[in-house]
Every structure is written in structure tokens, then in C-alpha cells.
Amino acid sequence: MISANLSAIFYLISGILFILALRGLSSPDTSRQGNYFGIAGMIIAIAVTFLSVGNFSTSLIYVIIFLLIGGAIGAFIAFKIPMTAMPELVAGFHSLVGLAAVFVAIAAFLNPEAFNLGERGNVKLASLIEMSIGAAVGAITFSGSIVAFLKLRGIMSGAPITFSGQHYLNLVLGISIFLLVFYLCKNQLDNIFWTVIAISFLVGVLLIIPIGGADMPVVISMLNSYSGWAAAGIGFTLENTALIITGALVGSSGAILSYIMCKAMNRSFFSVILGGFGADNSSNNTNDKKDQKPVKSGNAEDAAFLMKNASSVIIVPGYGMAVAQAQHALREMVDKLKKNDIKVTYAIHPVAGRMPGHMNVLLAEANVPYDEVFELEDINNDFANSDVAFVIGANDVTNPIAKTDPKSPIFGMPVLDVEKCKSVLFVKRSLSPGYAGIDNELFYKDNTLMLFADAKKMTEDIVKNLD
Numbered sequence: 001m002i003s004a005n006l007s008a009i010f011y012l013i014s015g016i017l018f019i020l021a022l023r024g025l026s027s028p029d030t031s032r033q034g035n036y037f038g039i040a041g042m043i044i045a046i047a048v049t050f051l052s053v054g055n056f057s058t059s060l061i062y063v064i065i066f067l068l069i070g071g072a073i074g075a076f077i078a079f080k081i082p083m084t085a086m087p088e089l090v091a092g093f094h095s096l097v098g099l100a101a102v103f104v105a106i107a108a109f110l111n112p113e114a115f116n117l118g119e120r121g122n123v124k125l126a127s128l129i130e131m132s133i134g135a136a137v138g139a140i141t142f143s144g145s146i147v148a149f150l151k152l153r154g155i156m157s158g159a160p161i162t163f164s165g166q167h168y169l170n171l172v173l174g175i176s177i178f179l180l181v182f183y184l185c186k187n188q189l190d191n192i193f194w195t196v197i198a199i200s201f202l203v204g205v206l207l208i209i210p211i212g213g214a215d216m217p218v219v220i221s222m223l224n225s226y227s228g229w230a231a232a233g234i235g236f237t238l239e240n241t242a243l244i245i246t247g248a249l250v251g252s253s254g255a256i257l258s259y260i261m262c263k264a265m266n267r268s269f270f271s272v273i274l275g276g277f278g279a280d281n282s283s284n285n286t287n288d289k290k291d292q293k294p295v296k297s298g299n300a301e302d303a304a305f306l307m308k309n310a311s312s313v314i315i316v317p318g319y320g321m322a323v324a325q326a327q328h329a330l331r332e333m334v335d336k337l338k339k340n341d342i343k344v345t346y347a348i349h350p351v352a353g354r355m356p357g358h359m360n361v362l363l364a365e366a367n368v369p370y371d372e373v374f375e376l377e378d379i380n381n382d383f384a385n386s387d388v389a390f391v392i393g394a395n396d397v398t399n400p401i402a403k404t405d406p407k408s409p410i411f412g413m414p415v416l417d418v419e420k421c422k423s424v425l426f427v428k429r430s431l432s433p434g435y436a437g438i439d440n441e442l443f444y445k446d447n448t449l450m451l452f453a454d455a456k457k458m459t460e461d462i463v464k465n466l467d
Helices: 004-025 031-053 059-082 083-110 123-153 166-187 190-208 215-236 241-265 270-274 288-291 302-310 319-324 327-340 358-365 376-385 455-465
Strands: 311-317 343-348 373-375 389-390 422-427 448-452
Touching: 004 031, 004 241, 031 059, 031 241, 083 123, 083 190, 083 215, 123 166, 123 190, 123 215, 123 319, 166 190, 166 327, 215 241, 241 270, 302 319, 302 422, 302 448, 302 455, 311 327, 311 358, 311 376, 319 327, 319 358, 319 455, 327 343, 327 358, 327 455, 343 376, 373 376
Parallel strands: 311 343, 311 389, 343 373, 389 422, 422 448
Antiparallel strands: none
16 A cells, blocks of 8 residues: 555656656657657556555456556557558547547446545536546547558548538537536436437547548547546546556647647647548549540669659658558668769658658657758758659659649648759559548659669568669
8 A cells, every 4th residue: 555645756757757758759869768768667567556555355356467468469559560551440449549538437426435526417517528528529539540540551542531511410419428527517417417428429430530541640640639638537536646647648749749840831729629621532633634634654674763863852752661661672772862962852742651750750760860850841942952863652742733733632832843943754553542531643744753662572672672
């Protein structure tokens, strides 16, 4: 048994470690150290929580058993999951956080005596509000994350799903949740509590379905924020300091990341929060272009020739590189170019891949120097002065249509100005559209040479021809 004061001190230490973890994760140089801080903080928080219980009953033993089982499953998934599947894994884990918040809220509502929250039908007002909001946000997080998972996995179409009056329906349902929580505080009826949860599940689905695939990285960070606020709300209900701190950190950092990404993509932050920036399906127009316009295709020998005779090359990685696991072959290619005194840099779009930082992690895995990797706003002006742009699996983030077609689902989203380069080498398996479901005009530019092949195989062949 550990005293309340000592528990508070250890919870504070764990909170500090969580803050240090976030600080460490802000840079690739310190990310590994940040993870260690986070692990240490969580171990302390879990240990203190168990020690605070005092009496190790049979129920507590069951909790420990299930904790170990869950941890083992999580570790197994973490070791086995490929990097390309990380976005849907994150979405799936967010759903579990939301569902956990819902279950804890249900347990507290049905058995308030066990949580020192009063009696059934006479729960403390503050606790009732906290658990209701926590359950609502958790339910929204769960169902929204499931939809995001299905879209990222390809089980559900990545195209926006919209219908007439969608936003008005969301507004009505949102107001209904607040009114029901108010009514619940007065009557504490079971049916009202279950209705709040049911409506919240529906809202989660309606918030995410109108969001297209190109905007899915923002959705992931937004749901990350939601899961944190759900945890914080439940932390207040349980009067658990560690849960409050952790939830608030996750919620605030996720919200900040969402804001940064919205700014980078020229989206409205409040529209994202409210699920209001889905595109019109009528804009998915352009699949006929590839039948109307010719493309120039080449091979590894052509690509090697262009790059050997260039003075500067900009690498633009995307999801195709991640799928093919081509980052190591790419690093080998870049090393050979550097030996020939060719300047090589990497251009990273904020939403390249399917989650924030996706490309940065893959390049770090291949030991690409951090000072060679530049974000969109830092390198976009360099394309006009560069000889070759090597686009390896990036699609929507290089599409010039985002600047020219108001009906496009990606219109207004800043894209890499790849078309301004003297020569563009575009590695792609086919002319299929990107995740946003639209054709890429860059394919048909006069200065674009399409390299139809697996990204890794093509890069390896280019390396051979650079000798």
C-alpha cells in the first residue's frame, strides 16, 4: 500500500517523463530517447496505480493477467506490422483507446460505489458530467477510427461519402448529445446514458466518411487528439492524476499537430474538427485523361543517364516507396550520385504517405542525413532551379491540379512544384490515380518520364546503370 501523497509524487514524475517523451519525439535525433522516457513514465504510472489499490484480490489478479495478455498482443503486432501498414494500425489503436474510455465510463455509471462517486441514481454531478463527456468523446473516437481504419486498409473507398443535409444532421446530433447530458444530470436515467453513447457512435461515423483519402493523415492526428481528451475526461472521473496528465498531453499535442497539418494543407482547422471538409464526389473526373493523353516512358538506363548529367537532383518519396521498401536502395543511389559531385536533397510533403512523419521515419531507417531532408515550404522554390526531380511513389502531393481545378478534392492543398523541374523521373507501377482517387496531371507533362516498375526494383536497376 502506498500513501496518497507518495502516489501523487510518482504520478507527477511520470507526467514529467511523458512531457520529456513528447519533447524527444519532436526531432528524429532524440526520438529514441523520447520513447525511452515514455516507456519509463508509463511503467511508473502502472506500478503506482497497482500499489495504490492495497489489497491484492482475485479481481486484481485477473486485471494483471489481462494486462499481460494485452501487452503481449501489442508487442507481437508492433514487431510484425510492416511500416506501410502503420497508419491503419495507429487508427486501430486509437479506436481501442476510445472504446476503453467508453467501457470505464459505463462501469463507473453502473457501479459508482466502486469508484467512490456516490450511489446508483445519485452520482456526483461533476463525476456524471465527466464520465458522460468522456464516454461521448470515446465513442466518437472509436467509430471514427474504425472508419479511418477501413479507408486506410482499402476495405472502404477512400473517396468522400457525402449526402444532402449532412452537416445539419451532424449539428443536430451534436446539440442532442449536450441536451441529453444536461437531462442526464437531472434524472440519471440509464436509457439517457445509453442514448448518449449510441448517438456518439453515429457521430463518429458521420464525421469521418466525408473526408477523402488525401486528407487521411489529418484525420489520424485529429483522432489521436480525441482519444487523449477521452482519456483525460475519464481520468477526472477516476481521480487519476496520471491519466489526466497523459490524456491532456495526447489531446493537446494531437490538436496542435492537426492545426499544423491543416495550415500546411490550406484546410480549416475547425472544419476538420467538425468533419466538414470532405470533397464532392462529382469532382473525381479525370480518369479518362490517361486514354486521351500520351505519356513518355523510359527505363533505368534513361533515368541513370539524366541523373549522371545533372548538377542537382531532388528526391520526392511517397507511399509507393514505403510499399516497396525502397528506402535503402534509394540511399545507395543517392550515395553514388554524391560521388559524382551531384547535389541531392529530399523534398517531404507534410502528408506524404498516410500518416504524419511517415517518409521521415523511412528515410531515417535508411540513415539518410537529417540536413538533406527538407519540408515543402523550405524546398518548393528549389524545383525551378533543379535539373532532375526523382519522384518515387508520391502521387497526390505532386499533382498540379491542386492549383488549377477548383472542383478537385485536393484543390487548395499545397503541393510540391515538381513540374517546374527541368526533368521529372516518375517511378510508378501504372497510371492509376492516387489515394484521393484523381488522375495526376504530372504524368502527361512534356518534361516527365514515367518509369513503370516496382520502386525498389527500378531504383536498384538505376544504381547498376550509374556505375
